[in-house]
Amino acid sequence: xxxxxxxxxxxxxxxxxxxxxxxxxxxxxxxxxxxxxxxxxxxxxxxxxxxxxxxxxxxxxxxxxxxxxxxxxxxxxxxxxxxxxxxxxxxxxxxxxxxxxxxxxxxxxxxxxxxxxxxxxxxxxxxxxxxxxxxxxxxxxxxxxxxxxxxxxxxxxxxxxxxxxxxxxxxxxxxxxxxxxxxxxxxxxxxxxxxxxxxxxxxxxxxxxxxxxxxxxxxxxxxxxxxxxxxxxxxxxxxxxxxxxxxxxxxxxxxxxxxxxxxxxxxxxxxxxxxxxxxxxxxxxxxxxxxxxxxxxxxxxxxxxxxxxxxxxxxxxxxxxxxxxxxxxxxxxxxxxxxxxxxxxxxxxxxxxxxxxxxxxxxxxxxxxxxxxxxxxxxxxxxxxxxxxxxxxxxxxxxxxxxxxxxxxxxxxxxxxxxxxxxxxxxxxxxxxxxxxxxxxxxxxxxxxxxxxxxxxxxxxxxxxxxxxxxxxxxxxxxxxxxxxxxxxxxxxxxxxxxxxxxxxxxxxxxxxxxxxxxxxxxxxxxxxxxxxxxxxxxxxxxxxxxxxxxxxxxxxxxxxxxxxxxxxxxxxxxxxxxxxxxxxxxxxxxxxxxxxxxxxxxxxxxxxxxxxxxxxxxxxxxxxxxxxxxxxxxxxx
Numbered sequence: 117x118x119x120x121x122x123x124x125x126x127x128x129x130x131x132x133x134x135x136x137x138x139x140x141x142x143x144x145x146x147x148x149x150x151x152x153x154x155x156x157x158x159x160x161x162x163x164x165x166x167x168x169x170x171x172x173x174x175x176x177x178x179x180x181x182x183x184x185x186x187x188x189x190x191x192x193x194x195x196x197x198x199x200x201x202x203x204x205x206x207x208x209x210x211x212x213x214x215x216x217x218x219x220x221x222x223x224x225x226x227x228x229x230x231x232x233x234x235x236x237x238x239x240x241x242x243x244x245x246x247x248x249x250x251x252x253x254x255x256x257x258x259x260x261x262x263x264x265x266x267x268x269x270x271x272x273x274x275x276x277x278x279x280x281x282x283x284x285x286x287x288x289x290x291x292x293x294x295x296x297x298x299x300x301x302x303x304x305x306x307x308x309x310x311x312x313x314x315x316x317x318x319x320x321x322x323x324x325x326x327x328x329x330x331x332x333x334x335x336x337x338x339x340x341x342x343x344x345x346x347x348x349x350x351x352x353x354x355x356x357x358x359x360x361x362x363x364x365x366x367x368x369x370x371x372x373x374x375x376x377x378x379x380x381x382x383x384x385x386x387x388x389x390x391x392x393x394x395x396x397x398x399x400x401x402x403x404x405x406x407x408x409x410x411x412x413x414x415x416x417x418x419x420x421x422x423x424x425x426x427x428x429x430x431x432x433x434x435x436x437x438x439x440x441x442x443x444x445x446x447x448x449x450x451x452x453x454x455x456x457x458x459x460x461x462x463x464x465x466x467x468x469x470x471x472x473x474x475x476x477x478x479x480x481x482x483x484x485x486x487x488x489x490x491x492x493x494x495x496x497x498x499x500x501x502x503x504x505x506x507x508x509x510x511x512x513x514x515x516x517x518x519x520x521x522x523x524x525x526x527x528x529x530x531x532x533x534x535x536x537x538x539x540x541x542x543x544x545x546x547x548x549x550x551x552x553x554x555x556x557x558x559x560x561x562x563x564x565x566x567x568x569x570x571x572x573x574x575x576x577x578x579x580x581x582x583x584x585x586x587x588x589x590x591x592x593x594x595x596x597x598x599x600x601x602x603x604x605x606x607x608x609x610x611x612x613x614x615x616x617x618x619x620x621x622x623x624x625x626x627x628x629x630x631x632x633x634x635x636x637x638x639x640x641x642x643x644x645x646x647x648x649x650x651x652x653x654x655x656x657x658x659x660x661x662x663x664x665x666x667x668x669x670x671x672x673x674x675x676x677x678x679x680x681x682x683x684x685x686x687x688x689x690x691x692x693x694x695x696x697x698x699x700x701x702x703x704x705x706x707x708x709x710x711x712x713x714x715x716x717x718x719x720x721x722x723x724x725x726x727x728x729x730x731x732x733x734x735x736x737x738x739x740x741x742x743x744x745x746x747x748x749x750x751x752x753x754x
Contacts, residue, residue: 119284122321124212126278128445134251134276145253147391149184150321151246152195152294154389156182157325159199159292161262164439166200173264177289181328184308184318184361191298193308198291199261205268207282211247211259211272240560246389247294251276253308254296261292292507318361325385325441328360366437370457372399384413388430388456392416395505398457398493406481412457412490418508422454430456435464446473447483451516452490454509459486491526503542506532513590515585520599528601532623533561533587536571538578545604548585558610559603560617563594563671569731574657575613581655582619586612596673615665617652630694633706640719641690658696659726661688670730690723717743 135181146375160180167174185194200208221561250257255275262269262480269287298308306313313335318329334356367375367383384394394413402411412431430453433444437460448460463478473479493724495511497505507514515528522744532542548559560579564570570588579586589598598609610617610676638648645661653659664667667686677681702718721743724734734740 117704121283123279124208124282126212126274126280130212130280132246134248134278134626140459146308146317146321147316148249148296149193149253149308151249153182153318153322153325153329154386155247156195156197156199156292157202157327159197160327161439161442162200163198163290164345165441166264168440175290179331179567182325182330183358184314184331186311186314186331188307188309191309193296194293194300195296196291196293197579201262201266201290201292202261203266204268204282204284206263207259207261208571212280223226230261230432230631235615245421247287250294250296250540253298255299256297256364258297259292260287260295262287262290264290266290285691291641302713315361322386324364324365324367325362326364326366326437328364329362330358330360332356333359364471366434366460368460369437375399382409384456387432387458388413388415388637390415390417390419390456393398393458395501396493397496398489400486400489400515402485406460406478406485406523407463408459408485410457410459410482410489410556411455412455413507414461414505415454415456415492416504418454418512420529422509422512427455428586432458433464434458434460436460436462440464444473446476446479448486449483449520450512451512452487454512455490474486487520489524491523491530494530495526504534507544511593514591514593514597518596532591533596534567535588536586543587548587549584549607552607553582553584556582557607558582559587559596559607560610560612561589562612563598563669564731565590565592565674566731573613574660574729575653575662577655577657578614578617578619578653584619591674595669595675611665611669612653613660613666614663619652630699632690632705632710633703634692636706636715637690637692637708637719637722640716641723644687644723646687646691648690648693653695654690654696655727657729658693658694658698659690659722660729661726662691663688670732690726692722 160182163173164180176287180198182551183196185196186193187193190503201328203632209222226249255276257276260269261272271283271285272280291695307309308314311331314331322329333356334354336352337355338346338352341347367379380397380399381393384397385391388394395416395417398410400412428449429443429445431444431447432439433447434439444459448455459482461478461482464476494505503641510532513527513530517524517531520527527544529544531572532544533548534540535543535548552743562573562575564573567588567590570590573590575588581720598611634648634650639644643650646664651660651662653662661670663686669686670688673683673686705712706715707717721740724740
């Protein structure tokens with residue numbers, strides 16, 4: 117009976133991706149083979165991991181390998197593995213969609229790259245869509261796969277034209293065959309059915325894959341006797357033998373003096389699917405009570421899903437070069453989740469589970485040492501390199517401030533902020549303290565999401581007049597950082613928008629003359645503000661909103677609302693600049709007639725001006741517009 121063929125449409129994003137791949141010019145077509153080998157390696161990793169708790173799943177097929185089969189006559193190239201395989205539903209899920217939340221980010225990055233320099237190989241693989249790179253060289257791609265434990269296989273086929281077919285198929289064992297019907301070769305392009313082309317590509321991109329990448333190779337050999345010695349005058353005959361194309365050397369186990377920079381970078385590309393060179397590497401070997409070897413990398417660019425909840429860690433765990441676990445969260449804390457690499461602990465139990473890892477003393481010691489080594493690497497980076505790192509991962513590193521008490525002091529010294537004086541460059545807290553004015557007692561900061569609005573905030577007017585530097589905190593995580601760090605080198609961290617600044621005690625404003633007016637304004641705004649008081653922040657503006665020292669900041673309220681969390685009803689303080697000429701005129705109106713109706717309008721206007729100054733929206737724009745218009749009409753002389 118002929119198997120039923122089902123036809124499906126690709127997900128919209130896959131169609132977009134295929135159009136870009138098929139219709140764009142690539143300068144590095146060979147990346148497709150790198151991706152297919154890497155996918156095959158991942159499939160074997162999964163069956164290897166399963167086999168540790170379920171050895172029977174392997175059956176008689178216990179020798180893992182990835183086989184490349186070129187066919188010059190039919191212009192096909194097949195990449196096969198004996199890994200975990202896929203069920204029909206998994207085929208639909210994995211090959212018909214981009215099953216990651218980074219779809220939009222990937223397409224955006226691809227489109228940008230296309231507009232600038234053409235599609236770059238660095239993008240393929242980084243977003244988990246490496247399989248589709250097969251269409252760079254193939255007119256048609258066929259996948260025959262059989263999941264471990266299943267009796268039947270599934271055939272998937274597509275010409276990259278917007279649809280694909282799925283049908284039941286036969287396959288003798290588990291694993292996956294990816295068969296590429298190669299496009300007509302353009303003159304002077306490499307032939308991907310050629311033995312030496314395949315050898316070169318595998319050596320360049322997949323030499324460190326931990327499973328044999330093999331290929332049947334035909335050679336002429338001299339006839340030999342029973343002892344294997346050449347027979348004199350014997351005929352030469354053609355023999356086909358399976359040869360391994362990659363070294364499979366555990367690079368982390370080699371002497372670092374024997375490893376070239378290119379080899380380090382190639383291994384990074386293999387384990388990370390990031391084809392940009394890493395920013396830094398750490399090759400660590402510890403001997404003693406706790407023994408382990410680690411090869412860790414700091415990427416040069418943040419992955420698109422760095423802040424996604426489902427983001428996986430990038431460290432793989434081995435024992436005596438035997439793979440145990442990928443994405444091992446127990447080896448590093450969340451705030452170092454950007455680190456990629458491998459850790460090989462020879463004394464670790466091969467059958468250890470995630471639950472056991474959390475309690476394992478050896479793992480905890482390795483974790484402690486790795487954190488120490490990584491922080492040391494960051495501390496000793498030169499300024500330019502560290503700035504590049506901080507641009508990409510500073511917001512993640514800050515998470516450690518409020519979760520890693522043991523390393524808080526070291527992490528605090530690694531913090532960097534742009535300031536009112538830094539001209540868009542990073543400044544450390546130590547630099548800030550060293551440059552403080554002689555009469556300055558506190559480290560001042562302001563939080564928000566708009567750098568320009570923060571730089572021009574009325575809350576900073578008095579501080580700017582004193583020539584005090586202010587830290588500009590623009591990451592949401594900074595709200596938690598300032599709750600965890602209250603002082604640095606004996607200097608208190610103080611918000612520029614909460615509480616009194618206490619920087620002008622010699623020239624305290626005489627609030628006595630305004631006390632009655634303030635009571636009136638407070639009465640008029642009783643549903644809006646907690647209180648009205650003379651401002652210690654303002655010099656040029658007439659009003660601003662502030663909070664008590666221990667109240668929630670306006671930015672924190674905004675973050676909570678944006679995340680859908682309940683925000684407690686908290687009224688703000690309206691601060692008024694008693695030195696502003698407007699306040700003197702309003703005070704005279706109040707002295708002449710405390711019940712003057714215009715005082716209500718002026719009270720609302722002062723409040724609206726304060727809301728606008730911090731980037732908020734006024735409650736009644738029409739009223740605000742009319743009042744400003746009336747004031748202008750009265751002020752402009754003909």
